[in-house]
Amino acid sequence: METVQQKFDVLSLLEDKIKRIQTGDGAIYLVGPIRLPVNLYGETVEFKWYSWMKSDKEMDDFTQVVAHLSSANLAELQQSSVLVYGDFEYEEDALIRMHSICHTGDIFGSKRCDCGFQLKQSMKMIAEHGTGALFYLANHEGRGIGLFSKAMAYILQENGLDTVEANESLGFADDTRNYDDAIQVLKALRSKPVTLITNNPKKLKALKESGLPVTGRTPLWGDVSEFNEKYLNTKVKKSGHMA
Numbered sequence: 001m002e003t004v005q006q007k008f009d010v011l012s013l014l015e016d017k018i019k020r021i022q023t024g025d026g027a028i029y030l031v032g033p034i035r036l037p038v039n040l041y042g043e044t045v046e047f048k049w050y051s052w053m054k055s056d057k058e059m060d061d062f063t064q065v066v067a068h069l070s071s072a073n074l075a076e077l078q079q080s081s082v083l084v085y086g087d088f089e090y091e092e093d094a095l096i097r098m099h100s101i102c103h104t105g106d107i108f109g110s111k112r113c114d115c116g117f118q119l120k121q122s123m124k125m126i127a128e129h130g131t132g133a134l135f136y137l138a139n140h141e142g143r144g145i146g147l148f149s150k151a152m153a154y155i156l157q158e159n160g161l162d163t164v165e166a167n168e169s170l171g172f173a174d175d176t177r178n179y180d181d182a183i184q185v186l187k188a189l190r191s192k193p194v195t196l197i198t199n200n201p202k203k204l205k206a207l208k209e210s211g212l213p214v215t216g217r218t219p220l221w222g223d224v225s226e227f228n229e230k231y232l233n234t235k236v237k238k239s240g241h242m243a
Contacts, residue, residue, distance in 0.1 A: 018065055021188050026056040028184055029065050033084065040120065045127045048088075051081040052185055078138035080182065083123065086131035088190055095132035095218065097122035097197040098182055100140030103147050112154070114232060117223035122197045125218070133189065135182045143167065144176030162234045179206040187212065199241040 014031075021028040032050030059065050078101075088094055099122065105115030119134075126132030142150030145167055153166035164174045183206065186194075193213040196204055197220050207214050224232060 019188060020058070021052075021184050022058070023054075023181075023184060026054065027058045028181055029053045029055065029059075030185055030188060032082075036083065038083070038123070040123055040127065045085075045123075047083040047085050047123075049081060049083055050185070050189075051079055052181070053079050054181055080138045081136050082182075082185060082189070083126075083134045083136070084189065085126050085133065088131055088133055090192070091131040092192060093129075093131065093215075094190065094192065094194050095122075095126050095129045095197055096186065096194045097126065097132075097134045097220075098179060098203050099134055099136050100143070100177060101136065101138050103141060104150075111223075111225050111227040113228055114221075114223045118220050121222060122220060125197060125220075133186070135186070137177070137179075137182055140177045143174065144178075145170065145172045162230060164234060175202065177202075179203065180210075183207065183210045183212065201241070 017031055017033075019030045021030060030050055030052045033048035034050070036047045036049035037044050038047055086094075097118075099119055100115070102110075102113060102115035102119075104110035105113045105117075106119050109116050123134055126134060141147045142153060143163075145153065149170055149172065152170060153163070156166040156169060157163065161169065167174055187210075191213075193215045194207075195215050196207060196217045198204060198217055199219050199221065204214065204217055221232075
């Protein structure tokens with residue numbers, strides 16, 4: 001009886017926190033918002049946090065979603081999430097950042113790229129602006145090639161290849177990232193215009209082609225060093241990144 005009661009209490013707590021977003025090939029399940037105080041440059045800033053999971057089958061009852069978790073082995077996969085600041089749904093002007101996961105830069109503070117800097121700086125920009133969201137895209141490691149392949153690409157870069165050449169020599173395109181799921185989640189959270197924090201024209205194009213109202217973009221450069229200067233130049237010269 002106690003187990004049944006505990007289960008009932010768990011489901012009642014989660015019922016209003018799980019949202020289904022229908023897609024053409026299943027559904028995206030969005031859980032949140034969750035209060036998340038974040039240490040940002042020594043100051044505590046409170047965000048609202050969501051995570052999402054994509055499933056190839058559509059579950060009508062949210063209890064099915066909960067039941068699915070124990071057998072889905074999600075720890076072996078990657079789930080993305082989003083940090084929301086301010087009145088994101090209704091405020092007229094909002095900044096957003098589509099940030100691709102970078103294990104080495106975001107976690108270890110690697111200077112071989114500018115990802116860790118961009119992550120923290122975009123969060124700071126959003127908080128200072130007053131409204132916005134940072135989408136953390138967990139299946140984008142190494143511009144979409146994955147962490148193990150990225151490690152091999154780094155070895156090739158240490159032997160003279162640039163970022164694009166290293167990825168292509170391993171059989172990958174320069175950039176295989178897809179923003180469809182993140183855009184679906186963005187549409188579920190906000191219908192008003194957004195300004196995108198990016199140097200990447202492909203991100204801007206993806207948002208505009210989805211029908212989202214985009215007012216423009218804000219560039220994000222910085223943390224240039226001897227370790228990442230070639231990498232940053234390659235993004236401009238070969239990947240079309242804008243200043």
